[in-house]
Amino acid sequence: MNRITTIDVTRGLVMVIMALDHVRDLLHTPALTQNPTDLATTTPAIFLTRWITHLCAPTFVFLSGVSAYLSLRKRNSPAARRFLLKRGLVLIVLELTVINFAFWFDIQFRSLMLQVIFAIGGGLMMLSLLARLPVRWVAGIGFGIVLLHNLLPFAPFANPVGSFVWSLLFRTNVFVVSPELTVLVGYPLIPWLGIMLLGFAAGRLFEQPATSRRPLLWQLGLGALGLFLALRFLNLYGDPAPWSVQKNGLLTVLSFLNVSKYPPSLLYTAVTIGLALLILAAADGASNALTRLLTVYGQVPMFYYLIHWYLVHLSMLAMSFAQGYTWADVPSGPLNFGRPEGAGISLGGVYGVWLALVAVLYPLCRWYGRYKAAHPELTWLRYL
Incomplete structure (x- = not known):
């Protein structure tokens, strides 16, 4: 039970943090024009608000791998692996339909953004095949991907189809298919698969007693952070964006921390998974109100x-109308969230909306969790 609780607590924490990033994306005044990690234009508060949310996606993907291992540990059968395949396919369909509509509120679907659910779905489909291998082989493949994928060239194909397939697998890119359709590959499959495979291999830790598991989680987490610090200090390999001395000490520290997510670099993976492992260790066996x-x-x-994206987008529209804008002011088109120019709130307001949204989600999640537990016969609930 503690093993499941430990995973749920860690996942729940990063889900709460994730909502902050999405509220900032859609409601913060400069979010549509300012890169929050561009040290030339950002502020420390905006940078750190964005940076802490880097923890979310890799933790989701890593824990998806852990959960896949735990689901297969007693019955690594063709039927169990087929479930991983089907669940992955369902996630990709949800990403292309329900989730993308939540992003854009565009019934014409002129924008398709392939994000973390796409990466998890594709990863589960590939894992359904790789799960036949010994766990140590899966771990080796995962380490190999995480260590080496940054060596691949950005776009080796001049052919648009080849370039698109390459991006789906390896590199973030934007494709303007037509004036009415733009596809953003935000989470290419292979780099995120590497993180999922590491999670799958780490699932073995959760078969051990807590007394031996917890020290291992601490050691692995500190080891990953030590690797990040060593490689980042050397500034030779591990991230395509080297750090540099800035005009003051604080900005220099932020430059040191400013690792690349798209796609996830070795150093990005080391620091985020390292922190995730420490959170797992701290949560292991803990029981309190939090x-x-x-x-x-x-x-x-x-x-x-699913629900939080719709609430965030509706909050953005409510904010815009409360500030005096009308439907006529709402822009549309590819890669447009629909926020009127000039609409927005301060960073403090973002934190207020975030806390309110998380509070609203609590009773909804508690109801759904109880409903799902009370109806095991509804097998379709396993996909949600």
């Missing part, structure tokens, strides 16, 4: 993800 609250969110991740 862990019980986070467990409510962590037990229903897909439900939370």
Whole structure:
């Protein structure tokens, strides 16, 4: 039970943090024009608000691998692997339909953004094949991907189809298919698969007693952070964006921390998974009001993800109308969230909306978690 609770608490924490990033994306005044990690234009508060949310996607993907291992540990059968395949396919369909509509509120679907659910779905489909291999082989493939994928060239294909396939597998890119359709490959499959495979191999830790598991989680987490610090200090390999001395000490520290997510570099993976492992270690066996609250969110991740995007987007529209804008002011078109020019709130307001949204989600997640537990005969709930 503690193993499941530990995973749910960690997942719940990063889900709560994730909502902050999406509220900032859609409601913060400069979010549509300012890169929050561009040290030439950002502020420390905006940078750190964005940076802490880097923890979310790799933790989701890593824990998806852990959960896949735990689901197969007693019955690594063709039927169990087929479920991983089907679940992955369902996630990709949800990404292309329900989730993309939540992003854009565009019934014409002129924008398709392939994000973390696409990466998890594709990863589960590939894992359904790789799960036949010994766990140490899966771990080796995962380490190989994480260590080496940054060596691949950005776009080796001049042919548009080849370039698109390459991007789906390896590199973030934007494709303007027509004036009415733009596809953004935000989470290419292979780099994120590497993180999922590491999670699958780490699933073995959760078969051990807590007394031996917890020290291992601490050691692995500190080891990953030590690797990040060593390689980042050397500034030779591990991230395509080297750090540099800035005009003051704080900005220099931020430059040191400013690792690349698209696609996830070795150093990005090391620092985020290192922190995730430390959170798992700290949560292992803990039971208090905070862990019980986070467990409510962590037990229903897909439900939370779907509902929170709709609430964030509706909050953006409510903010715009409250500031005097009308439907005529709402822009449309590819890669447009529909926020009127000039609409927005301060960073403090973003934090206020975020906390309110998380509070609203709590009773919804608690209801759905209880409903799902009370109806095991509804097998379709396993996909949500």
